[in-house]
Amino acid sequence: MKVAILGLGSVGRGVISVLARKDLGIVVTGIADSRSGVMDPAGIDLAAVLTRKAETGRCGEPDILGEDIVKNGDYDVLVEVTPTDIVTGEPALTSIRTALSRGKHVVTSNKGPLALQYTELMRLAEENGVHMRYEATVCGAIPIIQTLQHGLAGNKVHAVYGVLNGTCNYILTRMADEGLTYDQALAEAREMGYAEADPTSDVKGIDTALKLVILANTIWKNGVTLGDVDCTGIDLLTAEALTLAESQNCTIRLIGEVVPERDLLRVSPCILPKKHPLVVRDTLNAVTVVTDMAGAITQVGKGAGSVETASAVIGDLLFIRDCHVRGD
Amino acid sequence: MKVAILGLGSVGRGVISVLARKDLGIVVTGIADSRSGVMDPAGIDLAAVLTRKAETGRCGEPDILGEDIVKNGDYDVLVEVTPTDIVTGEPALTSIRTALSRGKHVVTSNKGPLALQYTELMRLAEENGVHMRYEATVCGAIPIIQTLQHGLAGNKVHAVYGVLNGTCNYILTRMADEGLTYDQALAEAREMGYAEADPTSDVKGIDTALKLVILANTIWKNGVTLGDVDCTGIDLLTAEALTLAESQNCTIRLIGEVVPERDLLRVSPCILPKKHPLVVRDTLNAVTVVTDMAGAITQVGKGAGSVETASAVIGDLLFIRDCHVRGD
Incomplete structure (x- = not known):
């Protein structure tokens, strides 16, 4: 199976390092970062690309662009792992549309295109008889999308609740453990590499809301978008709020909730008993699916x-390699 | 898709009641309990079967046997949900072999055949180009087999640990909470319907060991069987042992462990901190998979x-309906 990879940030480099190390029957024929690209229908030397990227900041030649690879490259699956743009979804949205229209499968970790155009992209995949998979967009290594689509197939989903953002969870854990203020805990999260220079998307709950939109569309398939989410972040929480919760043997977590039957899509800081299954620590993610047959299933793991x-991206690639949906 | 169902105990009745209620594109053409059967290539009236079973103890006519349905029935998938026999695996083992040899897919909740003959049955399925699926054998509603086979595909599994038996977990929860002796907690579990009249398989750890053997074969594919498991149950635990653990802010759980790299297959009561992710309450199950890429993923849910x-059985049926493994 031939794949082209767009994006050489943390996820892209993770995918390439795994493919360089493991013999999974996957050949990489195209790679592009934002400034350069490399193509080889016979298979690219992945270790050399990682070295070149580390040394020069570029993976290949400046005259090879990602869009050329998408349009003209020889690949079966496009792995789209560029950064998320929540306003336009670009350039990922155009890349994904182009690949699907060419009859190529797509695997992405990019929340923007799916949160903006889930229904259109899924229809385009179906029309072209290919897979559009996105396990890596929600909860990192936890296979929550596969659980919803396959593991709990046949179940009616009553609700999905979860801690979907590791940055917020780290900040809340530190505020509770050490009595830090929000600003102190955020500064610490930055030092640890758990928060970005601009943490707005994480701390305002937008990242969680994007994941909720993707989960809701996976369950509901009704085209909800970011504007449908009632969203409150953690940036106004005081140290006193955490202390008060702790005094009641509770704590605060940023919870995303999807409840189809109540048309509920909400991100908000919630007070939970410390024994609650969603009270996980540090950067962990946790997600509970409540269904008619299986009851409540909770999954906990590394969300970033x-x-x-890369584990989630690879899982999607192997799913495409091993399965063909008959389409019903 | 046409299915035949063998076994009308708790699981079989659950599957039939779900298929009667949900339109999943599945037609049931044969059903047998231990004393009778019913066949109809056009589709059996499932509500009528459940009523007849409740009123008479039989699902159909005494001259129609399960083995006739397996050999001569018109079905695509055999759903084998008869009780587990850990010595011979029969009659399930013969039914499964016959169905696979006829080129029929098999979905089972029966631990016996898989714990005894995993390798042979998988080879038979592969030779005949059909699926042999068994999500329901381990952890009830938790999709742990799909997680290992698909969600974490491409990962190297370093270990699987879990609370795999709800009966033992209920007994241990009650001993810790109320200071009950093992005998008192067992009696209570029986009253609540959580323990069988003969609880030997549960409390001696044999049920957990069978599940470990199935998990180990799923990861390892090396033909381990029940005799390879180092197995200690909970039936000799004293109330004092629980009290001592509680005094250290710990508790005791019956843990099954598979660690391929150390050739370790063990069931034993373990002292765990109360905050440990495997310390779940009452009849819940919990299972942690540790891999090279995804790290530790823990799943918690109803194990019986x-x-x-039935949710696990239905998930397997829909997987077969929707996917075809290319076979690699």
């Missing part, structure tokens, strides 16, 4: 990280 | 129950 997110 | 186990 280069190799952890 | 008629509809919960």
Whole structure:
């Protein structure tokens, strides 16, 4: 199976390092970062690309662009792992549309295109008889999308609740453990590499809301978008709020909730008993699916990280390699 | 898709009641309990079968046997949900072999055949180009087999640990909470319907060991069987042992462990901190998979129950309906 990879940030480098190390029957024929690209229908030397990227900041030649690879490259699956743009979804949205229209499968970790155009992209995949898979967009290494689509197939989903953002969870854990203020805990999260220079998307709950939109569309398939989410972040929480919760043997977590039957899509800081299954620590993610047959199933694991997110991308690639949906 | 169902105990009745209620594109053409059977290539009236079973103890005519349905029935998938026999695996083992040899897919909740002959049955399925699926054999509604086979595909599994038996977990929860002796907690579990009249297989750890053997074969594919498991149950635990653990902010759980790299297959009561992710309460199951890429993923949910186990069977049926493994 031939794949082209767009994006050489943390996720892209994770995917390439795994493919360089493991013999999974996958040949990489195209790679592009934002400034350069490399193509070889016979298979690219992945270790050399990682070295070149580390040394020069570029993976290949400046005259080879990602869009050329998408349009003209020889690949079966496009792996789209560029950064998320929540306003336009670009350039990922155009890349994904182009690949699907060419009859190529797509695997992505990019929340923007799916949160903006889930219904259109799924229809385009179906019309072209290919897979559009996105396990890596929600909860990193936890296979929550596969659980919803396959593991719990046949179940009616009553609700999905979860801690979907590791940055917020780290900040809340530190505020509770050490009595830190929000600003102190955020500064610490930055030092640890758990928060970005601009943490707005994480701390305002937008990242969680994007994941909720993707989960809701996976269950509901009704085209909800970011504007449908009632969203409150953690940036206004005081140290006193955490202390008060702790005094009641509770704590605060940023919870995303999808409840189809009540048309509920909400992100908000919630007070939970410390024994609650969603009270996980540090950067962990946790997600509970409540269904008619299976009851409540909770999954806990690493929600971010280069190799952890690569695990989800690789799982999708192997699913495409091993399965063909008959389409019903 | 046409299915034949063998076994009308708790799981079989759960599957039939779900198929009667949900339109999943599945037609049931044969059903047998231990004393009778019914066949109809056009589709059996499932509600009528459940009523007849409840009123008479039989699902159909005494001259129609399960083995006739397996050999001569018109079906695509055999759903084998008869009780587990850990010595011979029969009659399930023969039914499964016959169906696979006829080129029929098999979905089972029966641990016996898989714990005894995993390698042979998988080879037979592969030779005949059909699926042999068994999500319902381990952890009820938790999709742990799909997680290992698909969600974490491409990962190297370093270990699987879990609370795999709800009966033992209920007994241990009650001993810790109320200071009950083992005998008192067992009696209570029986009253609640969580323990069988003969609880030997549960409390001696044999049920957990069977599940470990199935998990180990799923990861390892090396033909381990029950005799390879180092197995200690909970039946000799004293109330004092629980009290001592509680005094250290710990508790005791019956843990099954598979660690391929150390050739370790063990069932034993373990002292765990109360905050440990495997310390779940009452009849819940919990299982942690540790891999090279995804890190540790823990899943918690209902490990038994008629509809919960049916959820796993239905998930397998829909997987077969929707996917075809290319076979590699």
